Amino acid sequence: MLELITFSTLNGVLYGMLLFMMASGLTLIFSMMGVLNFAHASFYMIGAYFGFEISRRIGFWPGFIVAPLLVGAIGALVERYGLRRVHKYGHVAELLFTFGLAFIIEELVQMFWGKLPVDYRVPPSLDFVAFRLFDTTYPAYRMFMLATAVAMFVFLFLVLKRTRVGLIIQAALTHPSMVAMLGHDVPRVFMAVFGVGAALAGLAGVIAGPALVTQPSMAALLGPILFVVIVVGGLGSLAGAFVASLLIGLVQTFAVAINASLADVIGPSADIFGDLGRVTVAQIAPVIPYLLLVLVLVFRPTGLLGNRES
């Protein structure tokens, strides 16, 4: 039981941090530009594939550094030459643009790497057991993922709170045109935020790729969960996205680990629920985030920490 709790907590926090690595960029982009970027999870996927390709040719570590930078550059170009041009046709056009982009990226990935999962491996230098609790072991690579995610956040937090660029970003979240009229190049700030958001998603892909499965459907599988995270957290709220990421990370990990049904808990009287009484928590785990989404939308439409009207 203790192992289950320890490992599920660790895995839940890890999954949550990975989610936040993407949700943070997504929500920053949304509050600045009002664009829900449907292609955000695609940047995560490109990160994983670039990481795979570089690690196969040169090594894991060069990929760890270069792949997120490449993805960030692609993100910045997408903003500069794609979104910015579409912007004048309104939010629907922007939404459709990112939607189309997600499909294009998926097709391109299939063209280059095929439909089957690729063999993106944990590097030998990190392929050992970090610790053992009773009979269960915990891989060092997962600890490395956790450390990377935490380091990234400390860095981002410091940039946002302590630097001039961070202050400009914070101000532009609520008053972009005022910031511009003080002489700051807001379009360039937008491009940078979009690029950094993409790079973060790419980094998440690079480190998640070897631990999960690197395949062309990984973006489509993750995208919906990301939207759940930022809506549950409150659209545009960074703190909300953080709380919701951890919440969904933990809930899902625990749900998968708990192999109990209603019948196991309350005994034969669960028969009045029919088959429902025999469904295990693990079986409904994939639905839980969406259940949470519906509950939040019904009881707290602004999200946990959001204060937007819309």
Next chain:
Amino acid sequence: MSAMLEVEDLHAYYGKSHILQGVTFSVGEGEIVSLLGRNGVGRSTAIKAIMGDVPPRGSVKFRGRQIAGMKPHQIARLGLGYVPENREIFPSLTVRQNLFLGQKSTRESGRWKMADMFGIFPRLEERADTPAGVLSGGEQQMLTMCRTLMGDPDLIMVDEPTEGLAPMMVELVGKLLEEIAGRGVSILLVEQKLAIALKISRRLYVMGHGRVVFEGKPADLSADSPVRKEWLEV
């Protein structure tokens, strides 16, 4: 006198509504000029169009250079400052951080230092590390003006700075405007009330229906009661 800002036949639209219908005026070097008119005549739209925040049609020249069509941040960097009417302070940032973002680079340069602002408004210094969102309306007005001054504009456009302020605060705003002019900065003041405008302006324009309907010196406007009745008094 050489005109610093020359606006000629300026038009602006919100969607299909034609708000500015050919506005012409100018502000000279070191001059205080007021743009008056009733609510809704398009004074704010005029300065937003000059800043490039609303797309302008027509000619806007700053120091002889055409700026219509340039981006707002480029226009600001040429030396045009803008103080909005709704006091768009950055509420989650502190007073000091708000002032810091008024600067165009990390270094304080030009006519104004943060210490000057704190000297003129000790209240801002007392609240330097408080989030700007909790300041009173008057304090926010001071902060907005000081924030723009930190960018060292050569011409500052101030939109209804006394709106909704207590008489004591109105007086402080007037003092600051005189201090600004004293340092050689030109001012374009948008107002609805006559009191301050008549007192400090060298020239005044009155707007009506998206056009300039009167131009003259304070004494001319004081003498012209038909214009005041038709275009200003409520």
